[in-house]
Amino acid sequence: MRPAVAWTGEAIEIIDQTLLPxxxxxxxxxxxxxxxxxxxxLAVRGAPAIGVAGAxxxxxxxxxxxxxxxxxxxxxxxxxxxxxxERVLASEDWTAEALAILAEDVEACRAIGAxxxxxxxxxxxxxxxxxxxxxATAGIGTALAVVYAKAEAGERVEVFACETRPLxxxxxxxxxxxxxxxxxxxxxxxxxxxxxxxxGAIDAVIVGCDRVAANGDVANKIGTYxxxxxxxxxxxxxxxAGPRSTLDAATPTGAEIEIEQRDGGEVRAIAxxxxxxxxxxxxxxxTPAALITGLITDAGVLRAPFGPAIAGxx
Ligand SMILES: CSC[C@H]1O[C@H](OP(=O)(O)O)[C@H](O)[C@@H]1O
Numbered sequence: 208m209r210p211a212v213a214w215t216g217e218a219i220e221i222i223d224q225t226l227l228p229x230x231x232x233x234x235x236x237x238x239x240x241x242x243x244x245x246x247x248x249l250a251v252r253g254a255p256a257i258g259v260a261g262a263x264x265x266x267x268x269x270x271x272x273x274x275x276x277x278x279x280x281x282x283x284x285x286x287x288x289x290x291x292x293e294r295v296l297a298s299e300d301w302t303a304e305a306l307a308i309l310a311e312d313v314e315a316c317r318a319i320g321a322x323x324x325x326x327x328x329x330x331x332x333x334x335x336x337x338x339x340x341x342x343a344t345a346g347i348g349t350a351l352a353v354v355y356a357k358a359e360a361g362e363r364v365e366v367f368a369c370e371t372r373p374l375x376x377x378x379x380x381x382x383x384x385x386x387x388x389x390x391x392x393x394x395x396x397x398x399x400x401x402x403x404x405x406x407g408a409i410d411a412v413i414v415g416c417d418r419v420a421a422n423g424d425v426a427n428k429i430g431t432y433x434x435x436x437x438x439x440x441x442x443x444x445x446x447x448a449g450p451r452s453t454l455d456a457a458t459p460t461g462a463e464i465e466i467e468q469r470d471g472g473e474v475r476a477i478a479x480x481x482x483x484x485x486x487x488x489x490x491x492x493x494t495p496a497a498l499i500t501g502l503i504t505d506a507g508v509l510r511a512p513f514g515p516a517i518a519g520x521x
Contacts, residue, residue: 208387209233211256211342212263214306219263221251224342228383236260239267239274246281246288249374253343254417254453255312258287262305265295272296283465284426284491285417286455308452309345315450315505316346323353323413323448323503324360330410330444331362334400336369337428338380339415339448349448350413351381353503358390365391367409369400371428373473373488397430401437412438413503416449423496423513424461429489435498447494448503456521461493 213220218235225248226232234250236242242264245251251260261278268274279292291308298304327333333354340351347355357364366385370378378394385392395403403409412434418426425431425447438445458464471486502509502516509516 208341208384210345211253212251212259212309212345214263214266214309219260219267221245221260222342223250224252224380225250227342228379236264237267239264239271239277242267242278243281246278252376253338254285254287254415255315255344255346255349255450256342257282257285258291258452259309259312259345261288262291262295262308265292265301266305282467284467285453286458287417287452290452312344312450312452313346315452316344316348316352318505319349319448319450319503320347320352320356322505322508323446324356324362326501326503326508327353327357327411327413327444327446331357331364332367332408332410333364334367334369334403334409334412334434335381336377336397336400336414336430336434337371338376338384340381340384342380342384343415349415349450349503350446351385353413353448354385354390355388358388365393367393367395367403369397369430369434370394371430372397373476376428397433400434401440404437404441404443409443411444411446413446413448416447416453417491418458418464419447419449419454419502419517420458420460420464421456421514421517422460423499423502423509423511423517424464425494425496425499426461426464426466426491427494429492432492432494435494439498444500445498446501446503447499450505451520454504454517454521456518461495464491464493466491466493
């Protein structure tokens with residue numbers, strides 16, 4: 208599988224994820240407007256991948272810092288986006304810094320996979336939500352990096368993927384990339400996850416993250432909090448996987464994380480029906496650190512108390 212985001216030397220090359228799984232279309236982003244649009248419509252998505260796109264997007268600004276700010280502000284919740292844009296702006300060599308961010312993410316994904324494989328040695332039945340795989344990063348993913356590492360080592364592993372309403376990142380993207388990798392995947396309605404956990408059918412839940420607050424509270428795709436509650440109730444380990452670039456020491460707790468509110472049309476458009484009603488469509492929710500077994504990062508697996516553990520790797 209080609210990477211979700213890459214640099215051609217003069218343009219950002221992405222797979223347009225809004226068309227998957229029906230069509231794998233590669234598009235090139237050549238302007239700041241292209242980058243902002245691709246991030247906002249989730250053509251490129253996932254905290255690490257939009258961070259890399261943001262970093263590379265700075266190379267398309269011609270030095271216009273207002274244009275760079277438009278990229279940084281394209282989506283508010285994933286800390287990686289603004290972090291990457293500001294890191295490139297502050298550097299001496301923008302191209303070198305942007306490419307370093309891309310290379311670091313590839314390596315971070317590999318490391319997360321290795322740490323997660325060691326941590327979850329006995330787990331073969333993994334439940335996840337949204338897509339935190341190759342399509343969400345410049346590398347092999349975060350939550351799914353653990354799955355890929357297990358598979359690469361010849362270990363038995365299968366994934367149960369919540370479809371992830373309303374944009375179906377699980378059913379469309381996670382299912383697609385795992386099938387492409389030959390890894391067994393079962394899609395389920397988001398509301399079915401607690402029943403699956405109640406049946407004892409899951410060894411561990413592993414999810415991605417968009418921003419981890421200094422105390423370990425995690426912002427991730429809407430539905431993650433419900434999974435954490437159900438996993439806690441059923442005594443199933445609940446892990447969050449993400450690179451250190453998603454840890455945000457400047458945000459004290461989950462209460463301070465801005466949650467992106469998306470257009471109600473994403474929810475109303477159910478199988479082509481236009482349900483005319485008020486809609487509440489937050490793209491993310493916050494899972495309290497108390498419900499998290501461990502944070503699988505490229506620096507290792509962090510455990511409670513998460514405040515000192517996070518400070519120790521930043
Ligand atoms: C590897 S982080 C992926 C993270 O991003 C997703 O959100 P979106 O599809 O809206 O970009 C989701 O929260 C995933 O866990």
